[in-house]
Amino acid sequence: MDLIWLIPLLPGIGAALNGLLGVRYFSKRVAAGVACVTMGGALLLSIGAFYQLLGAEHREHVVTVAQWIPPIPLATASGEIGAFEVPWAFRLDPLSGMMILIVTGIGFLIHLYSVAYMDHESRGAYARFFCYLNLFCFFMLMLVLGSTFLVMFVGWEGVGLCSYLLIGFWYHKQSASDAGKKAFIVNRVGDWGFMLGIFLIFFTFGTLDFRAVAEAAAEMPVEVGGFGVLSAICLLLFVGAVGKSAQIPLHIWLPDAMEGPTPVSALIHAATMVTAGVYMVGRNAVLFSHAPMVMQVVAWVGVLTALLAATIGLVQTDIKKVLAYSTVSQLGYMFLATGVGAFGAAAFHLMTHAFFKALLFLGSGSVIHAMNDEQDLRRMGNMRLYMPVTFITMFVGSLAIAGVPPFSGFFSKDEILYRTYLNNKLLWGLAVVTAGMTAFYMFRLIFMTFFGEYRGPSWGHQEGEDHAEAHAAADDGHDADAQGHAWHGPHESPGLMTGPLWMLAVGASVAGLVGIPAAFGFRNLIEPFLEPSFTAGAAHEATEHAESHLLEWGLMGFSVLIAIAGIALAYHFYVRRPERSEQLAKHWAGAHRWLTNKYYVDELYGATAIKGTIGSARGLWTVDRHVVDGAVNGAGWLTRACAWVSHVFDKYLVDGMFNLLAWVCTEGSYVFRRVQTGLIQNYAVATLFGVFAFVTMYLIARYVG
Amino acid sequence: MSNTANFPLLSLIMFTPLVGAGVLLFVSKPNAIRWIANGFAMLGFLVSLPLWFWLDTTSPDWQFVERHEWIPSIGAEYFIGVDGFSVLLILLATLMGAIAVLSSWTAITERLKEYYIFLLVLQAGMIGAFVSLDFLLFFVFWEVMLVPMYFLIGIWGSANRLYSAIKFFLFTLVGSVIMLLGILAVYFYNHEVTGVYTFDITRFHELNMPIELQTWVFLAFFLGFAVKVPMFPFHTWLPDAHTDAPTAGSVILAAVLLKMGTYGFIRFSLPILPEATRNAVPWVVALCIIGIIYGALVAMAQTDWKRLVAYSSVSHMGLVMLGLFALTPVGITGSILQQINHGIATGGLFLLVGVVYERRHTREISEYGGLAKVMPAYAAVFLVLTMSSIGLPTLNGFIGEVLILQGIFVVNKVWAGFAATGIVLSAAYMLWLYQRTMWGTVDNPKNEHLPDLNLREWATFAPLLILAVWIGLYPKPFLDRLETSVDRVMARVSSVYPPRNVLHDDGQDAAELPALDGDVSDVIEIPVRGGAR
Secondary structure (H helix, E strand, C coil), X not given: CCCCCHHHHHHHHHHHHHHHHHHHHCCXXXXXXXXXXXXXXXXHHHHHHHHHHHHCCCCCEEEEEEEEEEEEEEECCCCCEEEXXXXXXXXXXXXXXXXXXXXXXXXXXXXXXXXXXXXXXXXXXXXXXXHHHHHHHHHHHHHHHECEHHHHHHHHHXXXXXXXXXXXXXXXXXXXXXXXXXXXXXXXXXXXXXXXXXXXXXXXXXXXXXXXXXXXXXXXXXXXXXXXXXXXXXXXXXXXXXXXXXXXXXXXXXXXXXXXXXXXXHHHHHHCHHHHHHHHHHHCHXXXXXXXXXXXXXXXXXXXXXXXXXXXXXXXXXXXXXXHXXXXXXXXXXXXXXXXXXXXXXXXXXXXXXXXXXXXXXXXXXXXXXXXXXXXXXXXXXXXXXXHXXXXXXXXXXXXXXXXXXXXXXXXXXXXXXXXXXXXXXXXXXXXXHHHHHHHHHHHHHHHHHCCCCCCCCCHHHCCCCHHHXXXXXXXXXXXXHHCXXXXXXXXXXXXXXXXXXXXXXXXXXXXXXXXXXXXXXXXXXXXXXXXXXXXXXXXXXCCCCCCHHHHHHHHHHHHHHHHHHHHHHHHHHHHCCHHHHHHHHHCHHHHHHHHCXXXXXXXXXXXXXXXXXXXXXXXXXXXXXXXXXXXXXXXXXXXXXXXXXXXXXXXXXXXXXHHHHHHHHHHXXXXXXXXXXXXXXXXXXXXXXXXHHXXXXXXXXXXX | CECCCCCCHHHHHHHHHHHHHHHHCCCCCHHHHHHHHHHHHHHHHHHHHHHHHHCCCCCCCCEEEEEEEEEXXXXXXXXXXXXXXXXXXXXXXXXXXXXXXXXXXXXXXXXXXXXXXXXXXXXXXXXXXXXXXXXXXXXXXXXXXXHHHHHXXXXXXXXXXXXXXXXXXXXXXXXXXXXXXXXXXXXXXXXXXXXXXXXXHHHHCCCCCCHHHHHHHHHHHHHHHHHHCCCCCCCCHHHHHHHHCCHHHHHHHHHHHHHHHHHHHHHHHHHHCHHHHHHHHHHHHHHHHHHHHHHHHHHHCCCEXXXXXXXXXXXXXXXXXXXXXXXXXXXXXXXXHHHHHHHHHHHHHHHHHHHHHHHHCCCEHHHCCCHHHHCHHHHHHHHHHHHHHCCCCCCHHHHHHHHHHHHHHCCCHHHHHHHHHHHHHHHHHHHHHHHHHCCCCCCCHHHCXXXXXXXXXXXXXXXXXXXXXXXXXXXXXXXXXXXXHHHHHHHHHCCCCCCXXXXXXXXXXXXXXXXXXXXXXXXXXCCCCCCCC
């Protein structure tokens, strides 16, 4: 267990190798090998660590590798001077143990799958893809293993970066680069809240260590009916979770994120990264338990997201978009669970969801691959003939997500519904409706893809006339030069892709067995196991539900009925009477339009937040040029104007006077020069006149004055 | 005060580039000029490296001190010395100086000799300002730096270079003239109290001036330094200067010259004028927050690549100033570290613009697009520096941001909330820039065959990338070197925080420290530490 720091580091090394050397020098085989071996190593280490954890007396282990930010004094709310200090510390406990198994396990399978799926990429892009994928695992493992808020935040932002890079992997597509940017920026909005939450935590508790914070928070009174500092912390943290886990109102980035390659959608945007918000709330269960008001918010945001995303999922025609909204919806379920205090159930659902949603995405990837990059459900059909393995495994996944026993989703979803029922009947009602819709849209997807008439393009065996069409389809694909070969029709995917499908299908079938409700007479293994991660002291007992098994059975039966009803409805609309679904869409054209346009939320944000920001940016730029800089230039102009005035003054007045004087002298000299005749007689006359004048003046002065 | 090596190391560091400039006077072959300039710039960096290793991080004294008479009649001295803070800035200056010189190899083809001489003189001026412990000496270096920069922009700049060069010069000059009045006020006040005419900063640090005088001097200093930082609304010279400066000029300007302003605040305003500083906090913070948001938004509206980066500088420097005026150890530490980070990230971003400018001779963002396809290595470096700039964890910018925001958060939560919006906005404008230049398709035929980074260009980026990752993963060596510098400032502006070694002696357990009564903000008062010597 002392080696847990190696678990994130191994994929990190893989990423570094592929990033620094791979993109330039590695062959595809080496690049994939480096990525898969490091991931496999991380998986083995995780299994080993988890095994040790199971055997340990005290199921908590913290490894401090090095000091990251050394202690710096800082005042805290209590008035004491604390020390802001963050070590590179990793924590293995039941919750993070479960998470590393999910991340490395599913991550490893998806690495294998990608080896085949990404094969048509060019060599450099191939290595780049595995570099990003490894880097993602590095950050994701850091996120779940981090022992302090800030180390978790490192992983948190880091997975955001990888998500950005992988969504924008085909960066030459405008839609992909837009989607990547959108994901990052929307996530940053959430991170704003998360960061402020972290600051407030330090200010309140003087530490950022999860355990220390939980223990300190446990001592504080539960903020019933009030909004205290714990509620503020939880609300800020929840803003972060909403961003990362795509909950309303920050859910808009996840459906767009489907622009990334399908293995990425499976790993990052379904199984692991998007569940980080749930994990974070679970990690801070003690804090959230002390803020009941925020718990209400969490539950309602969760259930509304679940419901609205499910309704949108009903009408989407892009196979990956359906799964994306389904993911948003299932994440809402998990938040609902945390909101009603069922942290164990949330983590349980997180785990089962990771299996079946990764399976469904990889299955859809297999279909897309087989259909030569066609993603539109309306252009598929009857695929079960061409790709039986994909069909069977996806069918299993759909049963699991729909909540049909004994597949995994049934147990986890049922636990959530049961706990919600005990908490709030209205929440339960909405959740059940969502469950019905989930079953419907998932089987709509299955029926449209695998049953009915084949509606896709025809292919190469009718050589000649259809060849051009196949090429045209290929040109829409990722990389025109890598896609030059003719398409030979839908076909089953290679073993490297179906292998992971089989394994995930097994997982999706049996993963639920660790959490069989007590009503069945078995022991629920997972929730008591996770319980220490959700409580402050070791003394707490696993909470036993005192309700009767009868109620549990009843609720269970009801939800199974709902699921089967959803499936039956989908069968009716998409297999038996396909034309009925179109009639329905026409009949409810208004509602249908709202749903296909995702309630116009993107348009709303576009018209307000985005337009407002860009508008104010342009406005301020004008202000900056004309007002702020205008003042500067104005001052410059004024100085120059003054300079001109003084120049004029100087030239024409000051200098002018001297020039005038000089002019007078010059001009006068012409006059007086005439006087200088050099003739003595003239001078004598002048003297005579002078004497005469003086005498006259004297006489006048004497006798008149 | 100590000079452990008993060797004029600081003078050596300062005069190495000057010697280089002197040698260049007698060289005329272009390649010889290039090699010699690069040699001396590199040598300048190498001789500054011992500072990193020989600095005693536990000593609160000034180190590597040299002291000689300069103008005895007015008490001005050649008095130089460093602490951890100035060591980091000197290393940044010598490193960025070497990188700037190297980056000019092919970019500058006219009047080579003058160009490199100006760059090296500028280098010496910057180092001189960072080591001066005599206020007048500092002022001389401060003014000296203006001249080479003025010529660098005015001669080797682009389209609007004369306008920008003069704007840069006048703006700074106005600020510094008023600052000089402030310096003289302190100088005469010190004489009044102690009877000694001196510009010795270490003595000024012990002055307790009356609050009215402090306020006036603070305003005078503020104008001088805020123009240099630059703070909103004194920032408009910056985008022009950056846009028109040659690449190396922009790099030096962003990475080092702007730090003169923040250096001035930390070295002079805060410790000499503690009361006035505290009174000014709300006003300065308001300007900082406006600057952060305003700079980011205006950056978003830019169509010129270089001007965008310049406005991002305004936003980032607002954050640096915010950390400073948090007046908490965490905030000031973060602020100083963020100055280094800004030098690395923004300096690097300007280098990157220079690389494509040299190939395409345009800075219009719309001229580019899809460069990731033709220049993959360039795109990768750009990505790392972008992430460093927007504060992605594991890279350097994050540490600075977190420390600054945490530092200001304990002072005022609302301020922190507003300032933190910068993380959203910076992501928005930088990623948009990245998308418009690197992603998409190569739709401009002129971009189809752009060569990727060559070996020389790699050499300019490699140290920046290494530093970005190093500071991001293990900032401790940097933060350790700042400890005593920060404590010196904190001891003047606040009595709440004890010097750091108290923490260390008691072990790192904060709980053992005596609790303070009442609200933190109530306890702040000036410590009286011996008025006159």
